[in-house]
Amino acid sequence: MGKKWKWQEISSALLMVIAGFVLLFMPELTLRTIANVVGIIIIAIGAIFLISYFLRRNLPAGNYDLVRGLVIAGAGVFICVKSELVVSVLPVLLGIGVVVSGILKLQHALDLKKMGYATWVRIGITAAVGIFIGLLVIMNPFSTVAWLMRFIGIGFIFSGVTDLMTTMYVSKKASEYYVDGEAEEK
Secondary structure: OOHHHHHHHHHHHHHHHHHHHHHHHOHHHHHHHHHHHHHHHHHHHHHHHHHHHHHOOOOOOOOOHHHHHHHHHHHHHHHHHOHHHHHHHHHHHHHHHHHHHHHHHHHHHHHHHHOOOOOHHHHHHHHHHHHHHHHHHHHOHHHHHHHHHHHHHHHHHHHHHHHHHHHHHHHHHHHHHEEOOEEOOO
16 A cells, blocks of 8 residues: 555545534534535526527527526525525425424324324324424524534544544554565465
8 A cells, every 4th residue: 555545545534524623613604605606606507698698699589598697697696695595495495394294293193093002102202303303493494504514524524533543554554564565474
C-alpha cells in the first residue's frame, strides 16, 4: 500500500470530519448555502432559456423560451431570497405525511378496539407518537431540518474519524507485512 493511497485516505477522512463539524455547528448556514446554490443553478437554467430566445434568428410558433426563462430564473431568485422558507417546506410536507400516517394507525387501533382486541392500545400509542412527531415537525420545520443536519454532521464526523483510524491501522499493518516490497514469511 503506497503513501499516495494513505494520504488520499487521510485527506478524505479529514474533509469528512471538517464537513461534519460544519454541519453540526452551523446547520442553518449550511441549509441556506445549499438553498442558494440550488437557486443559482436554477437562475442559470433560466438564463440559458433567455439567451436561447434572444439569440434565435427565426422564432417558430409555440416557442416559449422567453416565458420559461423568466419563470425559471424568477423561481431561482425566489429560492435565493427566501431560502429559509424554501428549506422549511420539505419538512412540513414530510410532517403532514407522518400525521396522516398516524391518523390512519389511530383508525386501525380504534377498529381493533371495536373488534375486541387488546392490541389496539399498542397501535394507538404508536399512532399518538407518530401524530405528535409529525405535529412537531410541522410547527417548527426549520429547527427539524437543522437537527437533521446536525445528525448528518455527527455521522460525517464518525465516518471521518473511523476512516482515519482504519487508514492508519491498515497502513501500519501493511508496512509490517511488506519488507522491501516483498511479503514477510509468517
